[in-house]
Amino acid sequence: MQSRPPRVLMPNSVHEALSMAAREPDAVYWAGGMAFKQQSGHGAVMKLPGTLIVLSRIEELARVLRTERTLDIGSMTNLERIAEIGRGFLPPGMQEAIASTAVRPVRCMISIGGHIAEKKKLGYLLPLLQLLDAKVEVRFLRTRRGRVLSIPGNRKIPIAGFHDAASGLPHEALITRVSIPLHIWNAGQFIKVYPGGRDNPPFIFCGAARVEKKVLMEVRLAFTDAQTGIFRDTELEASMAGRGLPLSNKDLQQLSNAVSRITANWIQPFNKAAAWDAVCGFFSRIIL
Ligand SMILES: Cc1cc2nc3c(=O)[nH]c(=O)nc-3n(C[C@H](O)[C@H](O)[C@H](O)COP(=O)(O)OP(=O)(O)OC[C@H]3O[C@@H](n4cnc5c(N)ncnc54)[C@H](O)[C@@H]3O)c2cc1C
Numbered sequence: 001m002q003s004r005p006p007r008v009l010m011p012n013s014v015h016e017a018l019s020m021a022a023r024e025p026d027a028v029y030w031a032g033g034m035a036f037k038q039q040s041g042h043g044a045v046m047k048l049p050g051t052l053i054v055l056s057r058i059e060e061l062a063r064v065l066r067t068e069r070t071l072d073i074g075s076m077t078n079l080e081r082i083a084e085i086g087r088g089f090l091p092p093g094m095q096e097a098i099a100s101t102a103v104r105p106v107r108c109m110i111s112i113g114g115h116i117a118e119k120k121k122l123g124y125l126l127p128l129l130q131l132l133d134a135k136v137e138v139r140f141l142r143t144r145r146g147r148v149l150s151i152p153g154n155r156k157i158p159i160a161g162f163h164d165a166a167s168g169l170p171h172e173a174l175i176t177r178v179s180i181p182l183h184i185w186n187a188g189q190f191i192k193v194y195p196g197g198r199d200n201p202p203f204i205f206c207g208a209a210r211v212e213k214k215v216l217m218e219v220r221l222a223f224t225d226a227q228t229g230i231f232r233d234t235e236l237e238a239s240m241a242g243r244g245l246p247l248s249n250k251d252l253q254q255l256s257n258a259v260s261r262i263t264a265n266w267i268q269p270f271n272k273a274a275a276w277d278a279v280c281g282f283f284s285r286i287i288l
Pocket residue numbers: 028029030031032033034035036037038055075100101102103106109110111112113114115116117118119121122123124125173174175176
């Protein structure tokens with residue numbers, strides 16, 4: 001970070017951005033700039049890296065496409081735009097997740113790509129994107145014997161474990177798109193609460209379910225204390241399929257045991273209680 005104004009590069013295409021980043025190992029991508037703003041604190045002067053590659057001129061990164069099976073969102077699409085264009089077909093819980101992230105003017109700046117790429121803080125949409133099996137398309141330049149070629153490569157990486165997988169990619173790797181499967185969920189919930197007060201990170205719960213004739217056909221549950229990571233128990237989710245609603249006492253006991261296991265390593269005890277409250281709230285809501 002430096003106090004001089006940064007050098008700003010403005011590519012017009014993904015390939016140009018990749019080539020610039022490959023040539024300039026210290027340059028960083030700039031999407032909405034909100035991570036840099038947040039890390040600079042409340043001071044008027046933002047601490048910026050020496051060279052910025054600004055992504056706002058790349059039209060391809062702002063495209064949104066709805067197919068029969070997926071919603072494909074260009075990485076430079078901001079959260080407010082996603083909420084607006086997705087009205088009526090975004091998966092359940094997504095509108096609430098977006099609305100609970102920062103305030104509207106900041107949401108107009110936060111890009112979905114920057115939200116996912118940011119490593120220092122867990123973005124609030126990530127548990128829900130993980131639960132929905134969203135995939136991130138990343139493009140980069142291929143290398144041969146340590147030499148960067150101008151041949152592009154790409155990978156589709158599941159949100160779960162994205163940062164681990166992306167750490168093995170070349171430094172210029174660019175998130176270009178996020179694909180969210182449009183599965184037929186008919187119940188969903190996003191909850192963000194501050195059981196330990198606003199000085200502590202929030203607790204976030206997301207649930208999605210498909211219910212037919214009072215039978216739970218499919219369910220997914222994701223939890224995070226915004227510190228330790230995002231947790232799901234896929235075995236539990238699979239074992240809940242086919243259960244009648246409302247859940248029996250035996251089913252509730254199994255759920256309660258699973259929530260205790262998931263939250264066992266959480267630092268704040270109040271988040272453990274919040275996790276169980278959220279699960280109970282979700283299941284009582286889907287039988288209404
Ligand atoms: C006042 C304020 C309140 C906020 N509140 C919340 C909140 O409540 N919840 C929440 O989750 N977040 C919140 N944020 C935003 C959060 O801090 C993230 O930093 C933000 O999501 C980043 O998105 P961005 O588009 O601004 O990315 P940037 O800040 O531009 O970039 C973030 C990082 O990702 C990299 N990057 C960006 N785009 C790409 C790409 N396409 N491919 C590869 N790398 C890329 C950048 O180099 C940088 O390292 C808040 C921010 C501010 C300023």
